[in-house]
Amino acid sequence: MRNATSPRDSFAQRLLIGSVRKSYDPVVDIDWAEPLDPDKLFLPARVVSLCGTELWDAMSAAERRELSRQELANMLSVGIWFENLLERLLLRELLAGDPTSATSHYTLTEMADECRHMMMFGKLIERNEARPYWPRPPVRPAITALPALLRGSMVWVAALVGEEIFDALQRRVLDDPDLQPIVARTMRIHVTEEARHIGFARDALTRRVPTMSRGERVYARLCVAVAGPLFVSLVLNRHMYERAGLDGRRAHGIALRNPVAREARAIGAADLAAFLEEHGLLGPVGRRWWRAVGLL
Template sequence: MSMTVEREAIARRLIKGSVKRSYAPVVDLDWDSPPKPDHYFLPPTVLSLVGTDIWAGLSEEQRIEVSRQELANILSVGIWFENLLNRTLLARLMTADPAAASTHYALTEMGDECRHMVMFGRAIEWSGARPFRMRLDERLGMALLPYALRGSLLWVAALVGEEIFDALQREMLDHPQLQPLVSRLMQVHVAEEARHIGFARDGIMRRKPTRSRWETFVASNGHAVAGVLFRRLFTNPAMYRRAGLDGRAAARAARANPHFHEVQIRGFASLASFLEEAGLMSRASRYGWRRGGFLP
């Protein structure tokens, strides 16, 4: 069976899976139920300041507020990346076979991502927080990236934007201190992202035997800056300021926090192993992810 035929077969299977198990977050989540005052918006086990002197000096109410702002920040980042993926896939479809199952699954995945962006936006509103906006340089980068993401690099970028979040969500969605609506949001996202991750991983491994040296070079080095970028996004000073803290001091504390580094390493572990297996983790990429705190 040829690579194209196998890829189409996988796309058809994923489409069937989407028909059997997809969600409509607007009606599948209980948006009318207010946040519980004694529950966290992200579990303390993954919050960036846990274990620092700053965290030790906070009241329980302040800690919950930090979790609210960290949730709003991470959901805002998720919206940016899902928007980027959709625009990249849509650009590729201009030259794709409109009758191919892989095209139909790409459209199905885009539909999932659109619903996820609505779900994330509604969750920010429901939490009582406000979304975080991209800086000008970030907006320019997001506008240009769809033109640069091709071949294996596209699927690597998709995994970088999906797997780290997915791994951490699986770890915390059943936490007893987590807001029930946030737990449900994570259940929905994990179920649908599993298909997206499988499709991206398959795309990378099927290209491995035939990709050129140039494609391998670009794909293995193109994500070198992602670790440093994610560290900055995950420790956004603005979210600490909104929680009533000194934003710069809190960001410095979070970035130097061994506990938070452990969280980052756990989130990246599965993807790091896969990229090594696929031959797409270069020396530069390892350095970038280690510099960002995602590799030991």
């Protein structure tokens, strides 16, 4: 085995050892034949976007369960899009890297993890008897074009925004007794492996910040500012409300303003926001835009 020769390689080597000790294969580590509990939700009520509103109070138990199913299907779909995007960014990083280094080897390990996560998310959507959500035509070209815009430090900014907020949400709910057991098992696997991915991205960005040019720092702040509202727009997809039998536009507006949901988003984004603030990447515009959508 090649000896690590840089701090980045040393860190990657530790992640590689962790990956050997604790990684999962969702095909064999999740019982996909496990029956769904007819009384349990697919997301705990406290993180469903309409919880605490008059609209939620007026919904029956069956309607709430269906909304939780659709919100989970949308969240998993967003996860699939994001991990697809991250795979393309990491492949490009490999082209410029040393293929004998621990950093490149961990990058490949992370990509293998993400491939399994995409399959795991897809299987969970199917097992929950839901349908995936796909970007609408106006949004699809923008998502497709993102790899051309995300280079250097922005690769790791995108990785953290996409990974940390979901990770924090999952950590809050995976042990909830009202959660479907198969959903909890999926979340536990994802949280375990994402912890290494988040550490890898944070380490890369921390090392990059001191060498940033003024222009790169301004661009990184802009990417951070835009990423927050984009994330919220994807997870509050009005079409999931329509599939749950609600007026999509009305429900979307209520969810966006819902103080309970805003608090949940802010809690999920708190550690990431603190990290970005610490490194000077969440500027005044970013703070204003993140606050507007409930991430601060």
